[in-house]
Amino acid sequence: MNPLDPVEFRRNGHMVIDFLADYYQNIQNYPVKSQAKPGFLLESLPDCAPLHPESIETIINDVQRDIIPGITHWQSPNFFAYFASSGSTASFLGEMLINGFNVVGFNWESSPAATELEMIVMEWLLKLLQLPNFDEFIKFFSFSNGGGGVLHGTTCEAFICTLHAARESILDHIGRENARKLAVYCSDQTHFSFQKSAKIVGINPKNIRQVSTSRSSNFKLSPRLLDEMIKKDIESGLVPVYLCVTVGTTSMAMVDPVGPLSDVSSAYNMWVHVDAAYAGTACICPEFRHFLNGVEGASSFSFNAHKWMLTNQSCCCLWVKDKSALTKSLSTNSEYLKNQATESGQVVDYKDWQIVLSRRFQALKLWMVLRSYGANGLREVIRKHVNLAKDFQMLVSADKRFEIIVPRYFSMVCFRVSPEVIGQCYDTEHEANEFNQKLLQSVNATGCVYMTHSIVGGVYFIRFVVGATLTEDRHVIMAWKLICDQATSMLCTPTPKCI
Numbered sequence: 001m002n003p004l005d006p007v008e009f010r011r012n013g014h015m016v017i018d019f020l021a022d023y024y025q026n027i028q029n030y031p032v033k034s035q036a037k038p039g040f041l042l043e044s045l046p047d048c049a050p051l052h053p054e055s056i057e058t059i060i061n062d063v064q065r066d067i068i069p070g071i072t073h074w075q076s077p078n079f080f081a082y083f084a085s086s087g088s089t090a091s092f093l094g095e096m097l098i099n100g101f102n103v104v105g106f107n108w109e110s111s112p113a114a115t116e117l118e119m120i121v122m123e124w125l126l127k128l129l130q131l132p133n134f135d136e137f138i139k140f141f142s143f144s145n146g147g148g149g150v151l152h153g154t155t156c157e158a159f160i161c162t163l164h165a166a167r168e169s170i171l172d173h174i175g176r177e178n179a180r181k182l183a184v185y186c187s188d189q190t191h192f193s194f195q196k197s198a199k200i201v202g203i204n205p206k207n208i209r210q211v212s213t214s215r216s217s218n219f220k221l222s223p224r225l226l227d228e229m230i231k232k233d234i235e236s237g238l239v240p241v242y243l244c245v246t247v248g249t250t251s252m253a254m255v256d257p258v259g260p261l262s263d264v265s266s267a268y269n270m271w272v273h274v275d276a277a278y279a280g281t282a283c284i285c286p287e288f289r290h291f292l293n294g295v296e297g298a299s300s301f302s303f304n305a306h307k308w309m310l311t312n313q314s315c316c317c318l319w320v321k322d323k324s325a326l327t328k329s330l331s332t333n334s335e336y337l338k339n340q341a342t343e344s345g346q347v348v349d350y351k352d353w354q355i356v357l358s359r360r361f362q363a364l365k366l367w368m369v370l371r372s373y374g375a376n377g378l379r380e381v382i383r384k385h386v387n388l389a390k391d392f393q394m395l396v397s398a399d400k401r402f403e404i405i406v407p408r409y410f411s412m413v414c415f416r417v418s419p420e421v422i423g424q425c426y427d428t429e430h431e432a433n434e435f436n437q438k439l440l441q442s443v444n445a446t447g448c449v450y451m452t453h454s455i456v457g458g459v460y461f462i463r464f465v466v467g468a469t470l471t472e473d474r475h476v477i478m479a480w481k482l483i484c485d486q487a488t489s490m491l492c493t494p495t496p497k498c499i
């Protein structure tokens, strides 16, 4: 047996495609959120690998029987949790090509197309996002102007690499002995992976500075509060090095003011990164582009194509204004990778733009997505999802028992049953939190939809995110009906009297 025998490859490959086509066809029959209990698989599968080969038929049967019950169906049209992981046929087929070629494109030489196609799709995306402005003379973030784009796996990696670049270039100036003084800035709404990344690059955890946000400013990072914090920190001997600005925060999809924040940070020569992991995709539509206004003042920008741009896991797009900051801090130079192309200085070696050496031919799937759907097809998907979220928001607003927590900018609605409807006790906010938590649990337990929650400013709320590729009107209406019925039955059940 040869493990890459073309006859077997064709036969088994078709079988897996058929299996997945059936899966997508029947996906609504499964509970959206897996109902598995901890240890369910550990108990049912053998405790060692088979000695003899097994057939693809047997294995696929086991996927159906053992694996599927432990899957939360992120591609289900009734998936409204977290931020969606929007898949598509084009991206899936792109992944097949990536796996089929199975090249390791660490530098140009190791597979020239892998590098050059990545440069091309990153420039295409730059134009789609009008980064910075379409007709602006200077093309920040473009290869033609000293910058460039690279595909990472996740935002966390983009954070680590840009934090490292910023840290290294400042330490080159002020001396390594000052590493403990470096401070980085974010808000209390910034994704936790920023803190994690800052710790990984060796920032003193005490110097990961969080600016508090408040309801009165829609939980935006305030340029004034940031400036005050930086000034105080400098007085006490810290060296500000990096600011993370978020467009589309994870809890509520709120938007930090990119331009004014970049202005504050540039005055201190800080690196400014704009994290638009979820909402970045929306900015390919002209009507959403204004959320990125001021991005030309930033040092780097990233978004996750795997969240909302029909690209299967995982695919984070990162651009930097000054590629040399990145490559200087991340480049490696070993004899066995030496080659003429690199020495000529005419090529990009992406190993110097990321954490690891080996890399997949990720560009292939983005290229497939961009070509198969075109800018118009992608915009259509974004607009459809935003409109579905608008419809959901209207349904919630029309029911006086519910309240919307913050304005909706994209495809997420944050809502809860309001405390006035629930309140019987002294501490109605606490009671409202418990009620909404129970409501979410009982709705999810039906298996018909899946949503998740967050807590901001002590308020527990439900996040309803439209973003799964298969979602249509009827799924949103069904979800609302379910939430409504569940709330009605919970509100009608008398709660024990409070003391």
Ligand SMILES: *Cc1c(COP(=O)(O)O)cnc(C)c1O
Pocket (backbone or CB within 6 Å): 083, 153, 154, 155, 156, 157, 191, 193, 246, 248, 249, 250, 275, 276, 277, 278, 304, 316
């Ligand atoms: C999802 C998300 C992240 C984390 O993305 P990973 O790619 O999983 O690291 C970071 N920031 C924001 C705003 C997000 O929504």
